[in-house]
Amino acid sequence: MASVRSTITKLSIVVVAMYGFSYALVPIYDTFCEITGLNGKTNDVAYTGNDIKKENRFVKIKFISNVANSAPLYFEPAVTEMTVQVGKPYNTHYVMKNNSSKQLHTTASPSVTPGKYAEYFKKIECFCFNQQTINSGEIKDLGIQFVVDDDLPTNIGDIVLSYTMFDITNNVMESSKL
Amino acid sequence: MNRLSILLIIMMSSVSSFADWEVNMPRGVSPTANAAYDLHMLIFYITVVIGIIVFGVMFYSIFHHRKSKGAKPASFHESTTVEIIWTVIPFVILVGMAVPATKTLIMMEDTRDSEITLKVTGYQWMWKYDYVEDNVSFFSKLDNKSNEARQLGSKIDVNKVDNYLLNVDNEVVLPTDTKVRILLTASDVIHAWWVPEITGKKDAIPGYINELWVDIKKPGVYRGQCTELCGKDHGFMPIVVRAVPRQEYVKWVSLNQKNRVADKSE
Amino acid sequence: MSTNIDHIKEEHHHQPSGLMRWITTTNHKDIGSLYLWFSLLMFFIGGFMALIIRAELFQPGLQLVVPGFFNQMTTMHALIMIFGALMPAFVGLANWQLPMMIGAPDMALPRLNNWSFWILPFAFAMLISTLFFESGGPAAGWTLYPPLSLQGGNSMPFVIFSLHLLGASSILGAINVIATILNMRAPGMTLMKMPIFVWTWLITAFLLIAAMPVLAGAITMLLTDRFYGTSFFTAAGGGDPVLFQHIFWFFGHPEVYILILPAFGIISTIIPAFSRKKLFGYDSMVYATASIALLSFIVWAHHMFTVGMPLAGEIFFMFTTMLIAVPTGVKVFNWVATMWKGSMTFETPMLFSLAFIILFTIGGFSGLMLAITPADFQYHDTYFVVAHFHYVLVPGAIFAVIAAVYYWLPKWTGKMYNETLGKVHFWMTTVFVNITFFPMHFVGLAGMPRRIPDYAVQFTDFNMIASVGAFGFGLSQLLFVYILFQTLRQPVTAADKSWEGAEGLEWTLPSPAPYHSFDTPPKVD
Numbered sequence: 001m002a003s004v005r006s007t008i009t010k011l012s013i014v015v016v017a018m019y020g021f022s023y024a025l026v027p028i029y030d031t032f033c034e035i036t037g038l039n040g041k042t043n044d045v046a047y048t049g050n051d052i053k054k055e056n057r058f059v060k061i062k063f064i065s066n067v068a069n070s071a072p073l074y075f076e077p078a079v080t081e082m083t084v085q086v087g088k089p090y091n092t093h094y095v096m097k098n099n100s101s102k103q104l105h106t107t108a109s110p111s112v113t114p115g116k117y118a119e120y121f122k123k124i125e126c127f128c129f130n131q132q133t134i135n136s137g138e139i140k141d142l143g144i145q146f147v148v149d150d151d152l153p154t155n156i157g158d159i160v161l162s163y164t165m166f167d168i169t170n171n172v173m174e175s176s177k178l
Numbered sequence: 179m180n181r182l183s184i185l186l187i188i189m190m191s192s193v194s195s196f197a198d199w200e201v202n203m204p205r206g207v208s209p210t211a212n213a214a215y216d217l218h219m220l221i222f223y224i225t226v227v228i229g230i231i232v233f234g235v236m237f238y239s240i241f242h243h244r245k246s247k248g249a250k251p252a253s254f255h256e257s258t259t260v261e262i263i264w265t266v267i268p269f270v271i272l273v274g275m276a277v278p279a280t281k282t283l284i285m286m287e288d289t290r291d292s293e294i295t296l297k298v299t300g301y302q303w304m305w306k307y308d309y310v311e312d313n314v315s316f317f318s319k320l321d322n323k324s325n326e327a328r329q330l331g332s333k334i335d336v337n338k339v340d341n342y343l344l345n346v347d348n349e350v351v352l353p354t355d356t357k358v359r360i361l362l363t364a365s366d367v368i369h370a371w372w373v374p375e376i377t378g379k380k381d382a383i384p385g386y387i388n389e390l391w392v393d394i395k396k397p398g399v400y401r402g403q404c405t406e407l408c409g410k411d412h413g414f415m416p417i418v419v420r421a422v423p424r425q426e427y428v429k430w431v432s433l434n435q436k437n438r439v440a441d442k443s444e
Numbered sequence: 445m446s447t448n449i450d451h452i453k454e455e456h457h458h459q460p461s462g463l464m465r466w467i468t469t470t471n472h473k474d475i476g477s478l479y480l481w482f483s484l485l486m487f488f489i490g491g492f493m494a495l496i497i498r499a500e501l502f503q504p505g506l507q508l509v510v511p512g513f514f515n516q517m518t519t520m521h522a523l524i525m526i527f528g529a530l531m532p533a534f535v536g537l538a539n540w541q542l543p544m545m546i547g548a549p550d551m552a553l554p555r556l557n558n559w560s561f562w563i564l565p566f567a568f569a570m571l572i573s574t575l576f577f578e579s580g581g582p583a584a585g586w587t588l589y590p591p592l593s594l595q596g597g598n599s600m601p602f603v604i605f606s607l608h609l610l611g612a613s614s615i616l617g618a619i620n621v622i623a624t625i626l627n628m629r630a631p632g633m634t635l636m637k638m639p640i641f642v643w644t645w646l647i648t649a650f651l652l653i654a655a656m657p658v659l660a661g662a663i664t665m666l667l668t669d670r671f672y673g674t675s676f677f678t679a680a681g682g683g684d685p686v687l688f689q690h691i692f693w694f695f696g697h698p699e700v701y702i703l704i705l706p707a708f709g710i711i712s713t714i715i716p717a718f719s720r721k722k723l724f725g726y727d728s729m730v731y732a733t734a735s736i737a738l739l740s741f742i743v744w745a746h747h748m749f750t751v752g753m754p755l756a757g758e759i760f761f762m763f764t765t766m767l768i769a770v771p772t773g774v775k776v777f778n779w780v781a782t783m784w785k786g787s788m789t790f791e792t793p794m795l796f797s798l799a800f801i802i803l804f805t806i807g808g809f810s811g812l813m814l815a816i817t818p819a820d821f822q823y824h825d826t827y828f829v830v831a832h833f834h835y836v837l838v839p840g841a842i843f844a845v846i847a848a849v850y851y852w853l854p855k856w857t858g859k860m861y862n863e864t865l866g867k868v869h870f871w872m873t874t875v876f877v878n879i880t881f882f883p884m885h886f887v888g889l890a891g892m893p894r895r896i897p898d899y900a901v902q903f904t905d906f907n908m909i910a911s912v913g914a915f916g917f918g919l920s921q922l923l924f925v926y927i928l929f930q931t932l933r934q935p936v937t938a939a940d941k942s943w944e945g946a947e948g949l950e951w952t953l954p955s956p957a958p959y960h961s962f963d964t965p966p967k968v969d
């Protein structure tokens with residue numbers, strides 16, 4: 001029965017395509033997040049453009065920190081609040097201390113709220129682009145250089161920037177063993 | 179079958195006559211919770227009216243168009259006009275619901291002009307609160323009495339425990355008549371922060387930050403719970419918010435403030 | 445087509461007997477029966493878990509189980525009821541009915557049919573065996589949200605593998621259904637002349653084919669996140685736990701309609717039969733079903749309004765979700781219009797169908813309330829949601845399955861069930877289902893979260909009522925089993941056309957229906 005066979009073939013293609021689609025949703029989601037600020041994620045590679053113009057308006061940025069899974073880390077922003085001029089680059093840093101008795105590997109995940117303003121918060125330099133290694137008892141300054149895009153809408157409230165620090169020592173150890 | 183229409187009537191009158199049985203959403207003490215309550219009641223009454231009409235027609239038919247009463251089946255089985263009408267009317271009703279719902283949503287998402295910021299972090303299984311501007315910070319978990327009583331085979335009568343499962347060791351204190359921005363995140367798995375009378379819930383997601391706002395209009399103690407399954411003790415991480423007048427809040431802050439720098443050397 | 449029929453006939457002659465008959469069978473009726481019995485068994489296992497849950501929730505304080513085990517029960521109850529009880533029940537009905545309704549001898553792919561059934565017992569044996577692991581069964585909810593599900597014990601790979609098997613079984617079944625419907629209809633039966641049950645199953649099968657692979661993808665990503673160092677869903681590696689929820693519900697919402705569209709088909713068959721009047725608005729029923737299916741792919745995020753979406757996203761998903769009320773409303777209005785000026789009698793299948801319309805509609809109303817995003821912030825993850833989806837799945841989907849069994853039982857067995865007992869079963873089931881689930885609306889609105897093993901004392905009264913109802917509901921289903929066995933012991937007396945108003949090709953066959961439904965295709969004009 002040729003027609004049954006062709007139905008099966010077509011349907012099997014749909015099945016395979018839909019399985020592929022579930023994986024395609026990963027990059028689609030990332031792109032979608034970038035456009036809409038869906039999860040408040042900021043750029044994860046350094047901003048290198050130079051098309052941002054300085055404007056005579058200011059916006060308040062609040063810095064927040066979290067330590068995931070109660071890892072033995074002290075992790076706090078050096079300054080909790082900055083009023084910044086739109087279009088002008090600024091520097092600030094977070095302070096991290098390893099309270100454990102061994103060396104730790106960490107990585108930070110940034111998040112901005114309201115999420116729709118995440119795309120205007122451009123990081124020129126950020127500790128979150130790389131993993132950190134920190135010795136027992138060591139205190140580190142983790143720097144950020146950022147600029148607020150002049151496309152930022154007017155009449156907005158404060159922007160909150162949050163970093164969550166993850167202890168990924170176990171993952172790093174495991175992959176180095178391989 | 180009449181039972182069902184009785185149930186509907188009970189539901190309609192529930193707000194007043196069943197007050198102490200707690201059959202309805204509580205009216206809020208914050209603009210967002212109030213708006214949610216109003217929308218809830220609006221949609222509820224609309225569905226009740228639709229239900230009465232549709233089920234009314236259906237029961238009329240069940241009682242009158244039955245074979246035992248000698249009913250002969252009619253032969254009609256389609257009518258484009260009728261079908262278009264009952265596609266368009268629900269659509270119009272939906273638009274009527276969507277307008278106030280959208281307005282409320284826009285109001286709820288607007289966190290601008292908040293005066294203080296409270297950061298809430300979910301842990302398995304407790305909450306941490308950080309008052310971002312005021313440097314107050316503490317953990318809050320199920321109080322000891324509830325915790326003892328809730329153990330399997332504790333033999334403690336939970337009815338005699340004060341606010342069983344809804345009491346904590348450290349309450350959140352917030353000022354009344356103040357717009358408070360609440361930032362939500364988590365340390366381990368997803369939790370959700372919910373105090374029905376002051377705000378709807380929002381998820382606290384590890385690595386990400388969410389927000390909502392409250393503006394409590396009435397001093398009092400408001401209780402809620404974690405509402406996203408977060409492991410074995412998900413049912414045991416309550417939230418208690420004590421809303422106090424502004425001056426009292428300022429006093430509370432000065433008593434509980436800590437020194438940030440001292441903290442670092444711990 | 446003739447080669448296929450010869451092939452089946454040939455197999456018929458070498459048919460083994462005893463247990464081997466059931467293991468090797470490629471007959472659509474045998475396989476349909478296997479599916480239905482299996483589903484009944486799973487319904488009782490899942491129901492037993494529900495009763496453990498309700499027993500613990502009978503009063504505040506923990507009396508019977510520890511919280512970790514309670515979470516395993518809620519998780520397993522959902523997985524077993526959805527994948528073990530409801531989906532196989534509908535596939536069983538499809539197996540029995542589709543060939544008879546379209547005038548075919550059997551399903552298009554009999555051997556595939558055998559496989560898709562026999563995967564199930566193995567998958568469920570594996571799933572249920574995790575409960576006996578030292579670290580216990582899955583406890584992160586049937587939705588398997590990470591990071592919580594990544595914390596689980598050793599059960600996780602087994603649960604995921606069994607879900608893969610269940611998905612494969614459903615996909616094979618769906619391919620078979622589509623191949624059968626598209627290729628094996630009797631001459632003259634155009635698509636728009638197909639019985640409505642066939643239509644709803646055709647659309648359901650497409651939903652299965654589009655949705656199940658997405659679930660497979662999502663849980664495979666979970667597995668690699670846990671064991672192979674990927675980080676699709678962990679923020680530490682740049683992933684996002686919310687992404688899992690998006691992918692899961694992209695499958696999950698169509699899944700909801702997979703569970704309800706065949707039920708719509710059953711109700712649309714039974715209401716006209718006992719109203720002795722043609723289904724009102726056949727065309728619009730078909731279009732409504734198709735539009736519900738299409739809409740189901742663009743509403744998924746209404747399950748996750750509280751994850752913090754941008755305003756535009758919340759508004760979009762609110763509007764599309766509300767839109768589903770339109771085609772669903774059309775269906776309810778069409779059913780009422782079918783009854784209008786009919787000549788109704790109220791045998792058991794009709795009673796279950798009428799209860800379906802009312803109680804499913806109540807579930808639809810609470811669904812509409814849940815669609816309103818700002819109000820959903822209050823309802824989300826409370827017992828209000830539990831009440832909502834149990835109203836659409838128990839007096840919705842399950843009532844439809846029960847109605848279908850009563851309706852077609854005389855055709856399948858040639859024997860008539862006891863009408864009085866059937867009515868007793870109906871009234872007990874309907875009363876208890878409401879005693880169980882209606883109070884859940886109240887505790888949910890009053891603030892009781894779902895998936896908690898213990899609760900504050902102000903929720904006690906309604907929880908007690910719900911628990912009493914649940915045990916009553918469970919006991920009433922034992923009566924159903926009794927009725928089934930009692931029917932099977934009867935002599936063959938049922939007429940070929942067992943119901944005065946029944947329409948369709950299946951009623952032109954003798955009762956019980958012959959092993960091969962239509963050896964020569966009937967003519968349809």
Ligand SMILES: [Cu+2]
Pocket residue numbers: 300301303368369370404405406407408412415
């Ligand atoms: Cu929690």
